[in-house]
Amino acid sequence: MKKVFLLLALSVLITVSIFATNVTMVYWPGPESEAMQKVVNYWNENQGKELDIQVEILNFSRDSFWTKEETMLGAGSDAIDIAFTATYILGRLARHFVPLEGFDINPNVFIKSTLDSMTYDNMLYGVPLDASVHFLYYRKDLMDELLTNEEWIEKYKELSQEFLGEVMVPVSPDLWDWDDYKATAIFFTQKYNDESPTTYGNVLQMKNLVYNIMIWNDVLWSYGGTWFNEDGNSILLPNLQKKRHCFTKNCMI
Secondary structure, eight states, X not given: OHHHHHHHHXXXXXXXXXXXXXXXXXXXXXXXXXXXXXXXXXXHHTHHHHXXXXXXXXXXXXXXXXXXXXXXXXXXXXXXXXXXXXXXXXXXXXXXXXXXXXXXOOTTTSOHHHHHHTEETTEEOOOOOOOOOOOOOXXXXXXXXXXXXXXXXXXXXXXXXXXXXSOOOOOOGGGOOHHHHHHHHHHTOTTTOTTOSSSOSOOOOOSSOHHHHHHHHHHHHHTTOOSBOTTSOBOHHHHHHHTOOOOSTTOOO
């Protein structure tokens, strides 16, 4: 009887080991990974149990994350089943990926532009998890004051004339163009306005990070600028060589 039970138990273990699938997913560490771990836990306790597919998150450090992942992919490591990618590195990593074919992508769930951003050579290589949106934060109390205080409005007009070459009046931030943004930043900077209640009127993301460059790229595009000329060639290098830098509506960075 013991032998029969032992054989039965061994048979069950072998069956589980044959049919159960363990999937390792590389993911960006930090708050993003902590949030994804909750999704993974839910999967493992629900659909994962039904399908005998268990997922485990593998984290690299943020430092040189892409280099580490690309090295493992390039080496054909079997330690990775699902890789993490982003729009700005997809072209480099696509050769290591298997296209997602035959999936019914619900347009009510995925924004078309996000799917397009995960497409390379007309093949979909990733499922978008989120879309980056850039926000401008401002002090509502100060803006309310600026829109109603006559003395502030007059000072705003003077400063805009002096630094931007035209008399401007303050408007609500949801109506701003970039000149409104600059004029307001100047008004709330004590270097230009002794009566400013704040030392600085603006804070910018200026560290040498690719994510900050994305924000400035949005500024460029919103001005009607581009990185390419009519022939599709980059205009960045010649301009850097000439050291032509500016921040006006008529400027091509």
